[in-house]
Amino acid sequence: MSNHIKKIKLSLVLLATVAVLAGCGNLQNSGLSDGESGSNTNSKTSNYQITGTTDGTQYSALLSNGKYKVSATRGLLTDQNANKFNIxxxxxxxxxxxKTxxxxxxxxxxxxxxxxxxxxNNWLARQSKSNPEGLNPVDNGKTDPSTRNPxxxxxxxxxxxxxxKGNSYQLGGVAIGLGMNKVDNYRKEKYGAVYKTTISETAREQQAKSIAEKILSRLRQKKALANVTIVFGLYEQGEDDSLVGGTYFATAVSKSGTNIDQWNTVNEKNAVLPVVNxxxxxxxGDSDSFDNFKSKVQSFFPNLSGVTAQxxxxxxxxxxxxxxxxxQFFGENEIRSFTQYTDTAATQYLPAGIPIEITISSVEGMQAFLNRDSGDKxxxxxxFGSY
Known part of the structure; x- marks a missing residue:
C-alpha cells in the first residue's frame, strides 16, 4: 500500500472512526507501565502496541490490546463548540x-x-460556592454585554x-490546549435572544495565562504528572459563524514546578478564499492564484456549486x-475527467511548495481527493468508485 493511499485512508478514518487505526501499518508490541501511562487497567500483562512506524514527521498512536484508547474527555469538544472548524x-x-x-x-x-x-466540565464552568474549581469568573449578576463577566x-x-524505554513506554510529557473566546455568546433568559460580549486581546491573553498556571498547579498534584514536561498552547476560538477555525497565539513549556516563566508568541492566521464583503x-498574490484556479475549474463544467479554500x-x-x-456530477467518467483537469489547474495556478488538499464532493458525499505534501511538485x- 502506498504512502499516499495510507494518508487518504487515515484522513477518512479520523473523520469517521478511530477504531480502524489499528490497521494503518504494522503493529509493534511493547510493554507499558500502567501507573505512568494513566491507564485505567490494573493488569501488568496488557498488550500495548503502536499503530506503526512513520517518517518522523507524524506521531504513531499507542494502542491498548489492539484498540485505540479514546480521550477521558471524549465528546467534550463537540459539546462545547458550535464551530466544527475550531475542533x-x-x-x-x-x-x-x-512536536517541538x-x-x-x-x-x-x-x-x-x-x-x-x-x-x-468543572474547570470550564464558572467559579461558585458549589464549584470552587471553576476557571471562569463568578457570575456578577449583570446581563449587559459590556458589564457582565464573560x-x-x-x-x-x-x-x-x-x-x-527499551521494550516499554512511559509517559514523557503532556500537552494542554486552552480554547479562549474572542466573543462570548450568551442569553439573558432561557431560549431568548443571543447576545455577544466581545473580549479584548489583552483580557483574553491575561486570562489565558492565569488559567494555565492554575491548571499547571493542579496537574502537578497528580503523581503521574509531578515531574513530566507539560506544554501549554493558548488558542483563540473562531467565532461560531466563521468558515475557518481559530489559531494558537502563545505557547509555554513547564519542565518542573508550578510556575510558567516564559511565554512564546505564535503568529498564525486563518482565512477563507475567495474574500467576501x-x-x-x-x-x-495567494488570493490571485486561487482566483485563477477557481476560474479555470469552473470553466470545465457549469455543474459546480462552489469552490472555496481555507x-x-x-x-x-x-x-x-x-x-x-x-x-453536481453524476457520471463516474465526468468525475474522473474533472479530477484530472483539477490536477492540471492546481499544478499550474496554486502556490508551490506548500501542502494542499482538494476534496471534490456532491450532496451524496466525497467523489475525489487530491493531495500534495509540502515540497512535492x-x-x-x-x-472514489461505486464498488
Missing amino acids: SSFESGLTTLS EFSPKKYAFQEGQHISRTTA IYLQDILEQDYLVR NEKAIND VHYKDNKLAGMNIKITT TFYTHV
Whole structure:
C-alpha cells in the first residue's frame, strides 16, 4: 500500500472512526507501565502496541490490546463548540506545537487520560460556592454585554506523549490546549435572544495565562504528572459563524514546578478564499492564484456549486491550503475527467511548495481527493468508485 493511499485512508478514518487505526501499518508490541501511562487497567500483562512506524514527521498512536484508547474527555469538544472548524484546528494545532518538545521520532501519541470529563466540565464552568474549581469568573449578576463577566475559557484539550524505554513506554510529557473566546455568546433568559460580549486581546491573553498556571498547579498534584514536561498552547476560538477555525497565539513549556516563566508568541492566521464583503486578503498574490484556479475549474463544467479554500498562515507565510469543490456530477467518467483537469489547474495556478488538499464532493458525499505534501511538485489523486 502506498504512502499516499495510507494518508487518504487515515484522513477518512479520523473523520469517521478511530477504531480502524489499528490497521494503518504494522503493529509493534511493547510493554507499558500502567501507573505512568494513566491507564485505567490494573493488569501488568496488557498488550500495548503502536499503530506503526512513520517518517518522523507524524506521531504513531499507542494502542491498548489492539484498540485505540479514546480521550477521558471524549465528546467534550463537540459539546462545547458550535464551530466544527475550531475542533479540528484546535486538535491539530496542539499536536503541531507539541512536536517541538516531543519529537515524533521518539514519542508516541495517546489521547489525554489524566483530566476526566467531570473535572474538565468543572474547570470550564464558572467559579461558585458549589464549584470552587471553576476557571471562569463568578457570575456578577449583570446581563449587559459590556458589564457582565464573560466566559473566557471555552475548551480544554489534553494530549499525552509517551517515550519508549527499551521494550516499554512511559509517559514523557503532556500537552494542554486552552480554547479562549474572542466573543462570548450568551442569553439573558432561557431560549431568548443571543447576545455577544466581545473580549479584548489583552483580557483574553491575561486570562489565558492565569488559567494555565492554575491548571499547571493542579496537574502537578497528580503523581503521574509531578515531574513530566507539560506544554501549554493558548488558542483563540473562531467565532461560531466563521468558515475557518481559530489559531494558537502563545505557547509555554513547564519542565518542573508550578510556575510558567516564559511565554512564546505564535503568529498564525486563518482565512477563507475567495474574500467576501470587500475584505482584504492576507496575501494578494495567494488570493490571485486561487482566483485563477477557481476560474479555470469552473470553466470545465457549469455543474459546480462552489469552490472555496481555507488558507493557513504561519509567521506571515502561507503554510497550507484546503480547497473544497462542490459538484453536481453524476457520471463516474465526468468525475474522473474533472479530477484530472483539477490536477492540471492546481499544478499550474496554486502556490508551490506548500501542502494542499482538494476534496471534490456532491450532496451524496466525497467523489475525489487530491493531495500534495509540502515540497512535492505533483498531486496524488484518487477517484472514489461505486464498488
